[in-house]
Amino acid sequence: MxxxxxxxxxxxxxxxxxxxxxxxxxxxxxxxxxxxxxxxxxxxxxxxxxxxxxxxxxxxxxxxxxxxxxxxxxxxxxxxxxxxxxxxxxxxxxxxxxxxxxxxxxxxxxxxxxxxxxxxxxxxxxxxxxxxxxxxxxxxxxxxxxxxxxxxxxxxxxxxxxxxxxxxxxxxxxxxxxxxxxxxxxxxxxxxxxxxxxxxxxxxxxxxxxxxxxMGYWLTYADRFGDDPEPLGASHPSWGLYDVFETDAGWLFVGVTNDRHWEAFCDAADLRGLRDDERFATAADRRANKQALLETVQERLRGGDRAALFDALADAGVPAAPVNDPSDLADxxxxxxxxxxxxxxxxxxxxxxxxxxxxxxxxxxxxxxxxxxxxxxxxxxxxxxxxxxxxxxxxxxxxxxxxxxx
CATH class of the missing domain: 3.40.50.10540 (Crotonobetainyl-coa:carnitine coa-transferase; domain 1)
Incomplete structure (x- = not known):
């Protein structure tokens, strides 16, 4: 036909x-x-x-x-x-x-x-x-x-x-x-x-x-540990540096999920001094001191050039993304x-x-x-x-x- x-x-x-x-x-x-x-x-x-x-x-x-x-x-x-x-x-x-x-x-x-x-x-x-x-x-x-x-x-x-x-x-x-x-x-x-x-x-x-x-893995978590997760915002309890940060042109997400990401992030974001901070030495340390880490990184990134930061992080293989509006997806x-x-x-x-x-x-x-x-x-x-x-x-x-x- x-x-x-x-x-x-x-x-x-x-x-x-x-x-x-x-x-x-x-x-x-x-x-x-x-x-x-x-x-x-x-x-x-x-x-x-x-x-x-x-x-x-x-x-x-x-x-x-x-x-x-x-x-x-x-x-x-x-x-x-x-x-x-x-x-x-x-x-x-x-x-x-x-x-x-x-x-x-x-x-x-x-x-x-x-x-x-x-x-x-x-x-x-x-x-x-x-x-x-x-x-x-x-x-x-x-x-x-x-x-x-x-x-x-x-x-x-x-x-x-x-x-x-x-x-x-x-x-x-x-x-x-x-x-x-x-x-x-x-x-x-x-x-x-x-x-x-x-x-x-x-x-x-x-x-x-x-x-x-x-929601299956959260059900498994609650069933095993007897506790429900709180609202997550843009974060996740499995990692210390996993959130959105304010920059000169809006929000930038950064997700550090392993030690390689951490080293690369510190270099790409020009925050090399954080690698010597004992509070953030390991993934467990970064989880335990999450709030201090987020506040420290936010203070350093606030006002930074979002486009340049994203390019540097992407080139370094660090998971990152600008928080786009729907209109940004056009073309x-x-x-x-x-x-x-x-x-x-x-x-x-x-x-x-x-x-x-x-x-x-x-x-x-x-x-x-x-x-x-x-x-x-x-x-x-x-x-x-x-x-x-x-x-x-x-x-x-x-x-x-x-x-x-x-």
Missing amino acids: TDSRQPAAGAERNGPLSDLRVLELGNIVAGPFAASVLADLGAEVVKIERPDGGDSIRSSGDTGDAIFDAINRNKRSIALDLKDDDDIDALYDLVDAADVFVENLGRGTPERLGIGAETLRERNPELIYLSIKGFQEGPYGDYAGMDVVAEAMSGLMSVTGEPGRQPVRVGTSIADMGAAIYGVLGVMVALRERDRTGEGQRVDGTLFESAAHW DPGLDAAGSLARFHATHDGESVPEQTVMAPVSGERFGPEQYRDPPDIGEHTEEILRDWLLSDEEQETLAAEGGDD
């Missing part, structure tokens, strides 16, 4: 998943983020949206616009009213032609709409059905799930922020994205199993369990060299606006993420999706010959 899409910036959808058809019934972040990973790797992703408003993130202000554009490029949009008999029949027909179905609706909602995993897999036994929820089924199964709920219940919020201050969420939708990424991993495992058995299955991606997995040379930046256009208030984001960092010797389609308007591709997915090649050729594509 010929792909009728108009790729963005002259690119084509030819990634390693280009033979995969994905239906996404997602809202806000988790479901759309999962589908965006598959789309970046070439999967044909069709986003199902309500005719009256579409994905609810579309109506969430400037940040909502940015979220939608970043994680819904490389997709086509079809507008379907799932309470309308004809539209639900059209969805069923699309499911018959799909490999993967992604949803992050509230628990029980897919079943009420007649699109639960059991119903759709009865129609298409080979279907992989990714269901993203706040929690696995069980005692928490009916709790309302959202990113900050998972961050709170998993313990992630308890170690984020500064000691003595209120807990804070991570500055991006990290639990949503974690559930999405684990969900995509589950999809790939299920596809691998389908290659052997010919059968699809439901795959779960959950926010709470994903965030809890990341970032490292991301650009890695082929990770997606450049596209989005339409807002009737105007085409150039934008950038970062694609899924999944690559190998012969594949990587690609940008090939701008974010869609609500239902922009409804007719062509129904044609491409539901008509045979012969029927499409007949339609084209009759002028049906005009």
Whole structure:
């Protein structure tokens, strides 16, 4: 079948998943983020949206616009009213032609709409059905799930922020994205199993369990020592010099995790006298005298040339980084060299606006993420999706010959 899409910036959808058809019934972040990973790797992703408003993130202000554009490029949009008999029949027909179905609706909602995993897999036994929820089924199964709920219940919020201050969420939708990424991993495992058995299955991606997995080593620590870590700020209790420091142009992170780093840091930062300070002679000494070390280094680095310090530390092999703002990632040379930046256009208030984001960092010797389609308007591709997915090649050729594509 010929792909009728108009790729963005002259690119084509030819990634390693280009033979995969994905239906996404997602809202806000988790479901759309999962589908965006598959789309970046070439999967044909069709986003199902309500005719009256579409994905609810579309109506969430400037940040909502940015979220939608970043994680819904490389997709086509079809507008379907799932309470309308004809539209639900059209969805069923699309499911018959799909490999993967992604949803992050509230628990029980897919079943009420007649699109639960059991119903759709009865129609298409080979279907992989990714269901993203706040929690696995069980005692928490009916709790309302959202990113900050998972961050709170998993313990992630308890170690984020500064000691003595209120807990804070991570500055991006990290639990949503974690559930999405684990969900995509589950999809790939299920596809691998389908290659052997010919059968699809439901795959779960959950926010709470994903965030809890990341907190695993802190659970082990608390279980062993009977003590919980305090909020970490930018530091870590395993090392003495591991924090951010104020300079002339903002903050600079420095991470000294071994004696080689320590020697190199003292030389690169022109702090050679610290090597002779008995309080900081060994890693254990630096941990035991952490506060004094941080205060001493901060006093020396305050007002220093951040760019020069970073260059010196990087050349010396010391882990260091300027604390960038999101705008610093635009046209970032490292991301650009890695082929990770997606450049596209989005339409807002009737105007085409150039934008950038970062694609899924999944690559190998012969594949990587690609940008090939701008974010869609609500239902922009409804007719062509129904044609491409539901008509045979012969029927499409007949339609084209009759002028049906005009």
